[in-house]
Amino acid sequence: MRFSICLIEPEAYKYSHFLYDSCKYLCYTIAANGYDCCMVRNTFYFDRINIILGCHNINDPAVAKKIEQSGKYIIVQSELLREGGIVGWPNQASFKSIYVPLMRNATAVWDGIEANRTVIGKLGIQADWIPRFGYLSQLEEITHKRNKDIDFLYYGSLTPHRKKLIDELQSRGGNVVCLFDDAAIFRNDYIARTRIHLAPIQVVGADQIPNRVLYLLNNRCVVVSEQFKNQGWLEHCFLSADTEHWADLCMETLHRPDLDELSNNFFENYKKLDMTELFRPLLDKLSDKITGSKRTISAARAIDKNPQAVPKSDKTTPHNAQSEIPEPFARLERLLDDQKTVEAIQAFTG
Numbered sequence: 001m002r003f004s005i006c007l008i009e010p011e012a013y014k015y016s017h018f019l020y021d022s023c024k025y026l027c028y029t030i031a032a033n034g035y036d037c038c039m040v041r042n043t044f045y046f047d048r049i050n051i052i053l054g055c056h057n058i059n060d061p062a063v064a065k066k067i068e069q070s071g072k073y074i075i076v077q078s079e080l081l082r083e084g085g086i087v088g089w090p091n092q093a094s095f096k097s098i099y100v101p102l103m104r105n106a107t108a109v110w111d112g113i114e115a116n117r118t119v120i121g122k123l124g125i126q127a128d129w130i131p132r133f134g135y136l137s138q139l140e141e142i143t144h145k146r147n148k149d150i151d152f153l154y155y156g157s158l159t160p161h162r163k164k165l166i167d168e169l170q171s172r173g174g175n176v177v178c179l180f181d182d183a184a185i186f187r188n189d190y191i192a193r194t195r196i197h198l199a200p201i202q203v204v205g206a207d208q209i210p211n212r213v214l215y216l217l218n219n220r221c222v223v224v225s226e227q228f229k230n231q232g233w234l235e236h237c238f239l240s241a242d243t244e245h246w247a248d249l250c251m252e253t254l255h256r257p258d259l260d261e262l263s264n265n266f267f268e269n270y271k272k273l274d275m276t277e278l279f280r281p282l283l284d285k286l287s288d289k290i291t292g293s294k295r296t297i298s299a300a301r302a303i304d305k306n307p308q309a310v311p312k313s314d315k316t317t318p319h320n321a322q323s324e325i326p327e328p329f330a331r332l333e334r335l336l337d338d339q340k341t342v343e344a345i346q347a348f349t350g
Contacts, residue, residue, distance in 0.1 A: 001287060003030050003037040004045045008054035015181060019053050021215055026051060028138040032276040033283055044070035053078060055102055056086060059094045064102050075103050077111040081119040108286055113208055128282060133214045134273030142219040145192045151175035151254055153194040155187055156212060162200040169247045196254055199225035209234060220267045222259060224250050237270045
């Protein structure tokens with residue numbers, strides 16, 4: 001299997017870069033599992049499985065048609081859903097007319113938000129659930145400053161709940177810097193300058209640890225988080241407290257003399273959560289789904305159902321007994337599935 005990570009990035013939409021880290025996680029993880037994978041924007045390949053992020057931003061039916069005509073594609077569903085749309089967004093006609101049909105027609109839908117299970121099911125979509133992200137060496141991108149001049153950093157959207165907690169921390173004398181949509185090159189420099197990284201939850205009762213927290217853990221950062229419902233699998237990698245005591249924990253952590261040691265310990269714990277291994281079952285399932293679809297109906301049964309479905313061939317191969325594809329094309333497909341054959345053809349053709 002060959003893959004392309006494609007980000008839908010409308011010209012007038014300036015927040016697509018929030019998904020850049022997710023693109024990198026997917027691309028590097030798939031490559032680490034031994035597959036050819038690239039990253040593009042608004043481009044769909046016929047000879048790769050297109051893994052598409054940001055489809056909820058598509059308003060033009062022509063774009064959706066291009067995706068469906070390109071061949072096999074996977075929708076990465078990254079938004080928190082509600083009945084009829086996306087949480088925090090007004091109702092949009094494109095959700096029902098474009099986004100939902102794209103998901104229904106996809107080779108697979110990958111969703112990483114547990115709370116979406118009910119809504120996804122009601123939409124008649126069979127989604128596979130993205131495993132929890134873990135350590136990935138290619139995502140170690142931060143070179144930390146020797147002298148750090150920022151006490152606390154928060155980057156992300158400031159919901160009313162988050163603002164209340166950060167205001168409380170500032171009232172206690174905390175030097176807090178907040179970022180929203182800074183490009184990664186500048187965001188990462190802020191991260192490198194920071195002692196403590198803040199992770200207040202979006203709303204009370206949130207159960208999803210944001211990818212930005214995982215990115216920080218992947219880069220040796222000390223994170224103080226408000227408690228999530230389902231954090232048990234990761235709580236050995238960061239500090240957390242309930243809402244009432246969160247600001248207290250932030251100030252206590254700032255004055256710890258062992259911050260460097262704490263950072264190293266958390267990082268070593270996080271490295272044990274190998275992203276490559278965590279993601280492999282999802283890729284294996286996809287491979288089984290794609291190859292299984294070719295073996296669903298034998299050639300003999302296909303002919304019984306439709307005598308015109310498979311033209312006769314004077315050559316037969318035991319290996320294609322379960323194939324419903326005409327024999328010459330089946331043979332060509334087997335050749336193209338062999339990576340060494342593909343590489344030899346590419347080297348010959350230049």
